[in-house]
Amino acid sequence: MILVTGATGNAGGEVVQALVRAGEKARALVRRPADLPVEQVVGDLDRPESLDAALHGVRGVFLLPGYRDMPGLLARMRQAGVERVVLLSSLATVATDTRNAVSEYMIDSETAVRESGLAWTFLRPNALMSNALRWLPQLRAGDVVRDAFGDVPIASVDPYDIAAVAVRALLDPGHEGRVHPLSGPERLLPAQRLAVLAEVLGRDLRFHALSDEEARADMAGQHMPEKYIHAFLSFYGAGTLDESQIYPTVEEVTGTPPRTFHQWAVAHRAAFSR
Template identity: 60%
Template sequence: MIFVAGATGNVGSELVRALAAAGTPVRALVRDPDNARLPEGVEAVTGDLNRPETLTGPLTGVRAAFLLSGYADMPGLLAEIRRAGAEHVVLLSGGSAASGDMTNAVTRYMALSEAAVRESGVPWTFLRPSAFMSNALRWLPQIQAGDEIRVPFPDVATACLDPFDLAAVAARALLDDRYQGEILEPTGPEALLPADQVAVLAGVLGRDLRAVGLSNDEARAEMTAAMPVEYVDAFFDFYVNGSLDESVVRPTVLQVTGRAPRTFADWANAHADDFR
C-alpha cells in the first residue's frame, strides 16, 4: 500500500493516477472526500498534514509514503510514518534546498523538511524539481479578463516541468528501492521565458495573448498583496539575486521513466479546458 499526501493537488493527483494505472494499491490523503475525484479502486482517507496525530489511522499498513514539504510538525509527521512501519519516504522538496540558505523562507521549509526525513531513519528519496508548468494557472484570471498577461521576472527562464512527469518520477521512486538515498532533480525539456509560455498558450487557446513584463517594483507590489512578505523576499532572492538557476535542463525524467519530459505545449494542450 502506498500513501499519497496532497492527492488532490497538481502533483499528487497525477501520482495517484500513475500508481493506480500501475496496479499498485493506493491510499490517497484528501481533506474533502465528497469533492475529491480519484481513480476507481483508490482508497480515500482524511487527515491534516499539520496535525500528525490525525494520520495514525491513514498510515497504518503503508509500505511507502509520498510526502510534501513545509507542514507545521515535520518531525511529528515522520514519527507517524516510522511508527506505521513504512520502508520508504519520497519527499517533494525543491531545488533551493541544495543551498541550505536558512534566511530564505522557501529554502528553509524545504531544508527543514529534508532534515526531518533524514533524521527519522526511514529510507528516503528527495525530489528537487524545477518550477511547475502548472504555475501558469496563476494567469487564469488575467486570461479570462483580457489578452494582456502581466508577468513578474520577465527575463527569468525556467526549464519548467509538467507535474505529470514529476509524478512519473515519484512513482518510479516509490515502486523501486533503487532510488533510496538519492536526490532526483527532474526538469522540463527546455528553458522558457514567461513570454514564451504566454505565446504557447496563445496558440493553444487561439487567443491574441501577450506578456507584459512587470518591473521589480511592480512585481513586489503585486506579490505582496498575494502572499506573506517572507515568500516575496524568497522569490526575489531566487530570481532577482539569481540564487536559484532553474534554466538548467537535466535528463532525469528520461533516465528514471524511460520517456522524454513533456513540453509546455503538451501541458497547455492537456489543460486547455482549465483556461476556458
C-alpha cells in the same frame, strides 16, 4: 499500499493518476473528500496525530514539504510501518543564498526525512509547468498577462513527469538515499510559455513584464507573506536560484523524455476554457 499527500493538488494528483495507471494500490490523504479515483482518508499534515487511519497498511508515502512538525509526522509514519518516503522538495535547498523562508522550510523538511530512519528519495524539481494556472484569473479577464521575472528562463517540469519519477522511486529498488533534480526538456521565458498557451488556446495573448518593484506590490496585493515575497525576489530578482538547467533525470528514471510545455498546455486546455 502507497499513501499520496497533496492528492488534490497538481503534483499529488498526478501521482495518484500514475499509481492507478501502474495498477498499484493507492490511498489519498485529503483534508476534505474530493473527486479522486482512489480510496481517500481524511487527515491534516499539520496534525500528525490525525494521520493514523491514513497510514494503516502503508508501505510508501509521497510527501509534500513544509508542514508544522515534519519530524513528528515522520515518526508517526515509521511507527505505523512505513518503509520509504519520496519527498517533493525543491532546488531552493541548493540556492546560492538559502537565507529565506522557502529554502528554510525545504531544507528543514529534507533534514527531517534524512533523520527519520526511513528509506528516502528527494525530488528537486524546477518550477512546475502548472504554475501557469496562476494566470487563469487574468486570462478570464482579458488577453494580457502581467507577471514578474519576465527575463528569467526556467526549464519548468510537468507534474506528470514528477509523478512518473515518484512512482518509480516508490516502487523500484535503487532510489534510496538519492536526490533527483527534475526539469522539462526546454528552458523558456514567461512570455514564451504564454505564446505556447496562446497557440494551443487559439487566442491572441500578450505578456507584460512587471518590474521587481511592481512584482513586490503585486505579491503583497495577493496577501503573500513578506517572508515569501523576500524569497521569490531573492530567487528570481537577485538570481540566487537557477532553474534554467535541463537534467536527464526524467528519461533516465522512466525511460521516457520529459514532456514539453506544449504537451502540458494541450493536456490542460480545458482548465483554461472554464
